[in-house]
Amino acid sequence: GNSVTQMEGPVTLSEEAFLTINCTYTATGYPSLFxxxxxxxxxxxxxxxxxxxxxxxxNKGFEATYRKETTSFHLEKGSVQVxxxxxxxxxxxPVAGGTSYGKLTFGQGTILTVHP
Amino acid sequence: GAVVxxxxxxxxxxxxxxxxxxxxxxxxxxxxxxWYRQFPKQSLMLMATSNEGxxxxxxxxxxKDKFLINHAxxxxxxxxxxxxxxxxxSFYICSATLFYRGASEAFFGQGTRLTVV
Numbered sequence: 001g002n003s004v005t006q007m008e009g010p011v012t013l014s015e016e017a018f019l020t021i022n023c024t025y026t027a028t029g030y031p032s033l034f035x036x037x038x039x040x041x042x043x044x045x046x047x048x049x050x051x052x053x054x055x056x057x058x059n060k061g062f063e064a065t066y067r068k069e070t071t072s073f074h075l076e077k078g079s080v081q082v083x084x085x086x087x088x089x090x091x092x093x094p095v096a097g098g099t100s101y102g103k104l105t106f107g108q109g110t111i112l113t114v115h116p
Numbered sequence: 117g118a119v120v121x122x123x124x125x126x127x128x129x130x131x132x133x134x135x136x137x138x139x140x141x142x143x144x145x146x147x148x149x150x151w152y153r154q155f156p157k158q159s160l161m162l163m164a165t166s167n168e169g170x171x172x173x174x175x176x177x178x179x180k181d182k183f184l185i186n187h188a189x190x191x192x193x194x195x196x197x198x199x200x201x202x203x204x205x206s207f208y209i210c211s212a213t214l215f216y217r218g219a220s221e222a223f224f225g226q227g228t229r230l231t232v233v
Contacts, residue, residue, distance in 0.1 A: 036224075043122070043209050043226040044160075051219075089159065093222070103150055104211070104222060108159045 002027045006090050006107030013080055013114050021075040021110045023064075023090035031092040033057075033066050033073040034104070038087045047075075047088070080114045087111050118144050118214045122225030129200055129232055137195045137228045139166075139210035145190035146212035150222070151183075154207040166193040166210075200232040 007022035025033065032051045036044040048057030050066035050073065057064050062077045073090060090107040119142040129135050139149055147168045152160040164185055165173040172185035182204075184196040193212075197204050209227040213220050 041229075044211075044224040046221065046223075049221075103162065103165060104160075105162075106159045109157075111157075 002031065002092060002094065002105045004090050004092055004105055004107035006110050008108070008110070010111035010113060013112070015082055015114055015116055016079045017114075019075070019077040019080045019084075019112070021088055021090075021112070023073045023075065023107055025071050025073065025090075025092050027071075027092055027094065027105075029094065030068075031094055033064070034091045034093070035062070035064055035073070035075050036089045036091060036106075038089065038109075040086075044089065080112075082114045082116055085112055085114045118142075118212075118221075118223045120210065120212050120223045120225045122210055122228050124228060125226060126229040127231070129230070131201055131232055132199055134196055134198045135200055135230060137197075137208055137210075137230075139193045139195070139212070139225050141191045141212040141214075141223070144212070144214045146193075146214070147190060149187060149193040149210055149212045151185065151193075151195050152209045152211070154209060154227075156207075160209060163195075163208075168193075197230065200230070202232045205230055205232045 003026045005024050034049045035047040037047045048059040050057040053068035055066045064073050064075045087109045089109045091104040121140045123138045149166040151163045154160045163178045166185045166187040168187045174180045187193040210225045211222045
C-alpha cells in the first residue's frame, strides 16, 4: 500500500534560518504529492502540491520538488519566520483527477518551532 | 478558495452518549467526502470515505457500527460517534474534493475535538 515517511521532529530553528523537512513516499503509479500545514487547534491548510515528476510546488516562500527517482518531496524554505511555527504534513493522493483524489495518506507530521 | 465547514469545533460528552459531527462544503458540491482521525501529536488516519447517496466505505479496523456516516446531500456529510467512550476522544477532520478544469483539490474542515468523559 501507499505510505509516507517524514523526517522526525520536532524541529527548532531561529528566525531567518534555512528549513528542510524530508519526505519520502512509497506508492504505485504516479501519485500527487502535497504539503499541508496545521496551526494549533485548527484544521489543515494546503501549503503546496505537485502532480507529476519534476514539478516544483511553491507557496509563501516554501518549495518542494517531486523527485520520482528518489521518491522524495522535501520541503524547503530559505528564511523561516516565527509565524511559520506549525505542524507540517507530507501527503500523497493516488491519482490526480480521479474520484479517489483527496483520499490522502499522511506522513507522521513534523512540529516546527521558530524562535525570534 | 473553496470552504469546508465542520461543526461543532469542539464537544464534550458523557460516556455512552452519541455525538454527531457535521461537515459541509459551503460553496461547492462534493460527491465524496473523507473523514480522518488524529490522535494527539500523531498523524491523520483515514477512517472512511463518505459517498453521496450510497454507503460509506470504511478503512480496515474502523467499526462502521460505531462511526456512522451519512452523506445525504451533495454538501453535507455527518459522522456520528455512537455510544462514545473515553478512547474515542480525538480530533476528527473531514475533507471534501473539489473538481475543476480537469484538476481537483481536497479542502479540509477546521476539525472537531471530541472529549468523552
